[in-house]
Amino acid sequence: MKKVAVLLSGAGFNDGAEINEAVLTLLHIGKQGATYQCFAPDVEQMDVVNHVSGETTQEKRNVMTEAARIARGDIKPLNELNVKEFDALILPGGYGVAKNFCDFAVNGADMTVNEQLLEILKEFAQERKPAGYICISPVLLPYVYGEGVHATIGNDKETANAIEKMGGTHVECPVDDIVLDDANLVVTTPAYMLAKSVADADKGIGKLVEKVLYMAA
Template sequence: MLASRGPALCTALRWAAPGLLASFHCSGSRLRPARVAVVLSGCGVYDGTEIHEASAILVHLSRGGAEVQMYAPDVPQMHVIDHSKGQPAEAESRNVLVESARIARGKITSLAKLTTADHDAVIFPGGFGAAKNFLCCISPVLAAKVLSGAEVTVGHEEEEGGKWPYAGTAGAIKELGGKHCVKEVTEAHVDTKNKVVTTPAFMCETELHNIFDGIGAMVKNVLKLTGK
């Protein structure tokens, strides 16, 4: 599936919210560890990748024995945010690949070189950078956009007093023809038909360990889908 569509995923949509994770699976040999691409969008939730999510993904992939290659677009960031103030730093300019290299400890490749045939799955951590630097949507909505009828989760569909501040995203998924599945932050949803795995992550206001556990559930199911 991904082998024919993967390169287009990063230019498909237009807006985003932080804290969503999605993984898309493609077929591969069963005689080696799962090969997983992790696509970063900078470093920092407000203008790049959500760092806690990226770190949790890498921990769970390592524990699962996967071979990981990180990628990022080699382009200027849309803008730079001062995370201590939550405001744009008007005089600053940064490169998405260079900033992503902070998370990757330097081991990163330009997104232009990602070839779907070389990977069994690709994971997109959340963060506003996925919108601002990929020019695409939060990952589950991206799946709903490019895969007709895809089943995804962004958690709950009501804000519930601020616990789910981005709950309105579920409506966008439905408008695109996708199916939204209500899940808790520690859970992941598996669309077995389209081979898409999603988890809410920072869409929920909760303790960090709950988000870590949800990411673990997602990674576990991604590796299960690869058959490795």
């Protein structure tokens, strides 16, 4: 039975993992007959957003503690992730990726990436284990795979240009499809970069999970 490491950046699309994307990812992994373990960095969130008003609050929250809400408590800190124990990797999106995994939300193409996270992502790449990056998470790919990695965030020009500036190759893609980089064993899909509903996001995420598991040894 194939096992997938799922990395969560909190809980809530404005400051953590996009909850619908995360749940759909876990659902499709199970429907494909595989298992998963969720991980998150044990660090403070960059900010906390009131998801009713959209305003930033003065609260302090922990990324792993928040992500545990999605994982129903079954979550481990990122530093306990042993790449050799997993067949594949998937990162749901949400602005937590751009705030808690890296600082793309602040610095765009001049961003820096959490060192612990980057080390793990690179190890999956070096071990030739397939990976799926959803929504905004493909902004990490040039740092992981280097020059020319193919990826999509849909068709948002500003984000696509940032990926290109960092050395990636952006490919426009509709919400219900995926982009495959065969050379690097990476699959990407736009999800809520384009999705207008859960049903929209479901189509591309389902294809991504299926392709990632198909490529897993």
